[in-house]
Amino acid sequence: MSDLIFNEKGQLRSLDSIDGELATLNLGPTHPATHGIFQNVLKVDGERIVSAEPTVGYIHRAFEKLAERRPFHQVTPITDRLNYCSAPINNMGWHMSVEKLIGAEMPKRVDYMRVIVMELARIADHLVCNSVIGVDTGALTGFTYMFQERERIYDLYEEISGARLTTNVGRIGGFDRDFSPAFMDKLRDFLKTFPARFEEFNSLLERNRIFMDRVIGAGPITAERALSYSFAGPNLRAAGVDYDVRVMNPYSSYEDFDFDIPVGKDGDTYDRFQVRQEEIRQSLRIIEQALENMPQGSYHADIPSFYIPPKQEVYSSMEALIYHFKIIMGETPIPSGEIYHAVEGANGELGYYLISDGGRTPYRLHFRRPCFIYYQAYPEMIQGSLLSDAILTMSSMNVIAGELDA
């Protein structure tokens, strides 16, 4: 049977002649191995995948439509729910987009604080992705230990914003409060103890023969195809293209920091795993630099028309009360304009295409969601591979349902 489907070089023969001999397998929408609500109708020959037909949209929540009825500051909670594994990056990206629209300059301290929060989020996101690759190969141990570390990052979010998963952190114009001493203590403790534990986790998998045999060559993509599919982030870098928004179009003072961009070669699951592991180390480097060189100054910009004032001032000073009222009621002088702002999300270029007509709410807001764009390459990447490799490919691409379906 299998030589009917694959020729002597292992390539697929034409599908027309063999249809009818294949089994159809419905994987998902809810399946424990798919980490989210994804459906794939697979045509399989034994355990080999001949074709896949993904269906998406199971948790579509019409965020772009919702944003057209919400004042700018109320869009932040929507962005939380895109890639919920690294919500702070989405929040910051949105704040920076609006700041770009209104032409506001941030104090250096705000930039550095944002960099710390965003890099923590990147670590949390990559930890989930990489430890889950371990789970899908049968190695649960690393996952349980790395989830403890992720919990510590969530504790850090909690110190800044009071929330853990959907953080809604920061404001347009900076932060709502400065980093507390408790946050600083916890962050220093994290930076001291995390690297050793992370390297221990790394040593469980990176040169583990069983793991390597499972992931090397699973779900590969060439650099050319990855570019054609508009890949970005770790998945593109694993294929060998060193494109990173933090370097190409630095935002939030990323140009001040010294860090490397890891790239892979084959674009397979092992390369994606390796790239993310190295990015975690680089993120730690960035956080350390930001902490060391943290500038003095204010934790928010001096733009009273856009920055929601602290509540205690609203109750005690006339100015703050007026601005609070104006911002909440949508009387702020938002200029009309059209911007595209991109940040390096944990999964790649997260873009905000924002059109404002000077009204209270965005006229149009489009999220460039990296997951949505690169998930369409999935059928091509798993064609001809084993079903168990397809599961690995999906988890190593880090497809997040919230970001995929918006």
Added chain:
Amino acid sequence: MEQDSYGMVNIQVPAEHLIEAIQALKAYEKAPVQLLTDLCAVHYPDKAGKELEVVYHLHSLTQNLRLRLKVAIAQDAATVPTLCNEFAGANWMERETFDFYGVKFEGHPDLRRILNMDQMDYHPMLKQYALEDETRDDKDDQFFGR
């Protein structure tokens, strides 16, 4: 072709010349475009004859140059050629644009709804579909803006 105040180059292209323009940009020696960063549509109900605008964000990695291509089309003849032959990634982005705005992409291999359910009989991001119940008067636009 013009540069807006945010430094982005905007190019208006008629629908019939879109493919030519994309191919020329991909072949342009000084700054070849490699990435179709984003594709979406915008609805301007007040612009007669140009109600819909399909917006393409392109990126030349070698020169780190971003471009924005716009194709304005009428809502009752909302057809633009597909980019699937130029960028494999255009496939789902075009399906999304069709799903939400009803723009038909000529030559698309599989133009179906993607995020909404197949039975839906309208394109929800068009401006005539209000987000909230229109009989409500506690959120009057007159007082609260759009």
